[in-house]
Amino acid sequence: MGKVEVVSSCLVGSTSAPFMSKLDLTTWDLRLLQSNHIQKGLIYHNPKSRKTLIQHLKSSLSRALDFFPPLAGRLATTRYDDSTASFFVDCNNAGAEFTHAAAAAVSVSDIIEPNYIPEIVHSLFRLNDTNNLEGLSKPLLVVQVTELEDGLFIGCTANHAVGDGTSFWHFINSWSEISRGSDTISKRPVFERWYPSKTAEVNRRIHLPTLEKNLVPPSRLPQRVFQFTGENVAAVKAEANSEAGTDHKISSLQAVLAHLWRSTTRCGHSSGGETRIMMAIGARGRMSLPEGYFGNAAYVATTAISEADLLKNRLGAAAAKINDLVSRQNNEEIARYVEEKVEFPTLEEMAASSPCLVVGGSQRDDVYGNDFGWGKPIAVRSGRAQKFDGLVVVLPAAEAGGIDVEVCLAAETLQAMERDAAFMGIFLCGH
Numbered sequence: 269m270g271k272v273e274v275v276s277s278c279l280v281g282s283t284s285a286p287f288m289s290k291l292d293l294t295t296w297d298l299r300l301l302q303s304n305h306i307q308k309g310l311i312y313h314n315p316k317s318r319k320t321l322i323q324h325l326k327s328s329l330s331r332a333l334d335f336f337p338p339l340a341g342r343l344a345t346t347r348y349d350d351s352t353a354s355f356f357v358d359c360n361n362a363g364a365e366f367t368h369a370a371a372a373a374v375s376v377s378d379i380i381e382p383n384y385i386p387e388i389v390h391s392l393f394r395l396n397d398t399n400n401l402e403g404l405s406k407p408l409l410v411v412q413v414t415e416l417e418d419g420l421f422i423g424c425t426a427n428h429a430v431g432d433g434t435s436f437w438h439f440i441n442s443w444s445e446i447s448r449g450s451d452t453i454s455k456r457p458v459f460e461r462w463y464p465s466k467t468a469e470v471n472r473r474i475h476l477p478t479l480e481k482n483l484v485p486p487s488r489l490p491q492r493v494f495q496f497t498g499e500n501v502a503a504v505k506a507e508a509n510s511e512a513g514t515d516h517k518i519s520s521l522q523a524v525l526a527h528l529w530r531s532t533t534r535c536g537h538s539s540g541g542e543t544r545i546m547m548a549i550g551a552r553g554r555m556s557l558p559e560g561y562f563g564n565a566a567y568v569a570t571t572a573i574s575e576a577d578l579l580k581n582r583l584g585a586a587a588a589k590i591n592d593l594v595s596r597q598n599n600e601e602i603a604r605y606v607e608e609k610v611e612f613p614t615l616e617e618m619a620a621s622s623p624c625l626v627v628g629g630s631q632r633d634d635v636y637g638n639d640f641g642w643g644k645p646i647a648v649r650s651g652r653a654q655k656f657d658g659l660v661v662v663l664p665a666a667e668a669g670g671i672d673v674e675v676c677l678a679a680e681t682l683q684a685m686e687r688d689a690a691f692m693g694i695f696l697c698g699h
Contacts, residue, residue: 270373272391272414279363279407280330286337290344291357292461293429295606296551296564298355300429301401306436307393307651309423310635311376315642318415322368325413325422325640328447329366335453336439336562338430340364343403357408357430364409367394376419380647384682385491385674393423393651400429409439422640425651432564434552437633447640457562462555489657491650491676496524498669500694504583511584518587521631521662522594524671526586528660529625531691533575535684537658537677538623544572545590548628549597567605568626569593575623629662631671636664650674 315321333340337359344358374388390396394410408427413420426436435457442453496504501520508523509516518526525545533543551557551565571593578586635648648663661674675682685691 270371270388270417272369272371272374272388275368275370277365277367278326280326280333280340280366281361281363282333282337282340283330284334286340286359286361288337288359288459290359291338291341291430291459291563293355293357294461294563296432296567297429300564301355302399303428304399304653305395305651306426306428306431306433307396307423307653308436308440308635309389309392309421309649309651310440310638310645311379311647311649312420312422312640312643312645313376314419321420322413325411325447326366328640329364329411329443332439332443332446332453333361333364335442336457337361338459338562339409339426339439341408342405343401343408343427343429345404355429363407364411365394365407367410367412369412369414371414371416371421373417375417376646379416379421379649383492383686385493385649389649390652392421392649393425393653395425396652400427403427403429423651425653428564428654431562432566433629433633434550434565435562437635438560438562440638441634444638444640449641455560458558458560459562460558461563462557462561462565489655489676490679490682491655491674492682493649493663494528494673494675494695495665496671496673496694497665498667501669501671504694508584508587511582512588512591513584516584516588516591518584518591519594521671522587522590523583524673525625525627525660525662526583526590527691527694528673528675529590530578530583530586531685531688532625532658532675532677532681533578533623534690535688536681537625538575540575542572543575543578544570544624545593546570546624546626547590547593549594550630551602554597554599555602567602569597569601624658625660626656626658627660627662629660629674631662631664633664636666648672 338357340361340363341357341359342362343355345353345355347353379389392412392414394412398406408430410425412423445453504527505520505523508518508526512518529545546568548566549569552561557565571589573589636644638645650661655676657678659676663672665672
């Protein structure tokens with residue numbers, strides 16, 4: 269497969285002076301300082317004209333940053349005599365990085381058709397070997413636009429301490445909206461910080477121990493995208509609900525994750541003891557956060573079961589286990605979690621101790637609405653940041669009703685899953 273060559277790179281700031289000088293980081297933000305970036309890339313068929321495309325994307329990016337000053341800023345810190353530090357975003361308009369690259373010998377099919385995500389995809393992103401803490405000196409948003417043989421790849425890398433996946437896609441949606449010709453955006457970001465109580469709100473400065481840049485090297489484990497069509501999803505959901513009984517109302521995602529959890533355990537992602545599933549739980553819909561809240565508003569909830577019970581019982585039981593976990597997450601649970609972190613702040617590195625599945629992403633993100641002016645994307649891929657054995661990234665499918673699940677697992681586990689008739693059989697629905 270061909271190589272990726274950088275044509276040019278520059279910093280892009282907003283077109284006007286930022287309307288805010290700083291953005292405080294909340295407990296949810298701070299815990300991700302030593303984690304890796306968010307990396308998502310959109311794949312497009314060839315635009316009709318490439319002559320002015322790069323300059324157009326730079327210009328529209330600059331105008332989008334007018335509405336999102338933190339993404340053009342840098343992390344800043346204040347250190348104290350007691351060996352602690354506080355962090356915030358300095359909205360200094362230092363600029364997002366924009367890189368123009370070319371991969372003339374790489375086609376769209378080279379990226380989306382292989383069973384495993386090819387290594388070349390990782391070269392379509394920047395900041396592969398950095399963590400969020402390095403936002404003290406590096407851009408908080410980096411875009412690489414790569415011209416392929418017959419298409420375009422827009423790879424975006426964003427500092428996870430500044431915002432979560434929902435905020436990430438909010439910005440990309442807004443950028444594409446401006447790129448299509450709009451002078452404004454349909455959903456304004458809300459930068460007012462949220463705290464769980466008046467006590468936490470008064471103590472807006474949250475201290476953390478002095479940090480070291482102890483980046484864990486990115487995983488080289490294989491990644492694969494399992495594409496559940498709307499028909500596949502309907503079939504596994506119906507099976508799970510039929511088996512779970514009337515006490516549970518299993519969602520599409522819960523059914524798909526239960527199907528995946530049982531297969532990974534059956535196929536070697538196991539220890540013979542207990543298995544866990546850890547899910548990133550969004551707080552926006554569970555708390556009184558305004559629409560457009562920009563930042564991190566998610567936390568991780570965990571449930572566990574013996575591997576023997578997971579495999580002995582049927583799909584409905586596994587789905588009910590996940591359903592119970594999600595159903596327990598409410599206003600009180602979230603407030604308790606955040607209060608504990610305010611009083612006893614700690615850093616979290618996103619890594620799974622095997623056997624475990626760590627689930628992030630959402631099928632509700634507006635990924636395929638990102639038309640920059642030449643049509644909607646045909647696929648989405650992740651970079652190699654934040655990859656480890658057991659990571660599961662949920663994405664919407666290109667077709668309505670479907671769910672794409674990107675997994676990072678040991679090669680032998682993935683190979684066994686491909687031979688697992690109980691898992692792969694669902695993909696035969698309708699054929």
